[in-house]
Amino acid sequence: MQQQATVEAVVGRVGRAHGLRGDVVVEVRTDEPDERFGVGATVRIEGTRRELTVARSRWAKNSLIVAFTQVADRNGAEELRGSVLVVDVVADEEPDDPDEFWDRQLRGLVVVDQAGQRRGSVKDVLHMPAQDVLVIDVDGEQHLVPFVSQLVPTVDLAAGHVVVTSVPGLLDDDAEEAR
Numbered sequence: 001m002q003q004q005a006t007v008e009a010v011v012g013r014v015g016r017a018h019g020l021r022g023d024v025v026v027e028v029r030t031d032e033p034d035e036r037f038g039v040g041a042t043v044r045i046e047g048t049r050r051e052l053t054v055a056r057s058r059w060a061k062n063s064l065i066v067a068f069t070q071v072a073d074r075n076g077a078e079e080l081r082g083s084v085l086v087v088d089v090v091a092d093e094e095p096d097d098p099d100e101f102w103d104r105q106l107r108g109l110v111v112v113d114q115a116g117q118r119r120g121s122v123k124d125v126l127h128m129p130a131q132d133v134l135v136i137d138v139d140g141e142q143h144l145v146p147f148v149s150q151l152v153p154t155v156d157l158a159a160g161h162v163v164v165t166s167v168p169g170l171l172d173d174d175a176e177e178a179r
Contacts, residue, residue: 006088009104011036011043012064013084017077023067024077026085028127029103031095036087037066046084062129101155110161111136111171119171122162136164138171145170 012033015025030036036043037057044051052068059065071077095102103125111120120138125147132147145151145164154163164171 005091007091007104008046008086009089009102010046011085011087014080014082016081017074018065020074021067022071022073022077023065024071024080026064026066028064029125031100031102031127033064037064043085043087045080046086052085101157105157106134106155106162109155109157111138111164112161113166113171114163115166119164134162136171143171 009030011030012026012028015027017023018025026037028037035041037054039054039056041054042051043054052070055067055069057064057066068080071080089102089104093102094105106122106125109122110118111122113119120136120143122134123137123142124135126133126135126144134145134147134152136143136145151165151167151170152162153165156162
């Protein structure tokens, strides 16, 4: 039986400690937080072989609070702060809905405007309460673009790019207001 190729996917970043029992706030970087941070799920710290197993998790005011079996107290939780959490996923796995995308599919895509001019690249995807937001690097500056069809009408994974609507101020700081 042939083993499927896998890639490392970022699923979260550890924020501040929460309480005294080793719980941490996790900045979610996955469309599947309940699966990736469900009890018994395993994640790794990026760049290491250190695995963490989820002991418990819960949502509190739009924040995910997670406890790992390997972290017993607040000191251990503080040591994790800033750690990027990853999992291995099947490389060619895609969502069931053709209008949905995994974060890992979007990161690194070239951003072009409607005229086809290169404007930057997708650095990250933020999962906000109202909608997802693309973090786009334009000449070293980050721009946040709501990931909605009116502003991002085309995602072409095969071509390696996304099209962002030419709205003044969206991808440039110096744009004059449209009149």
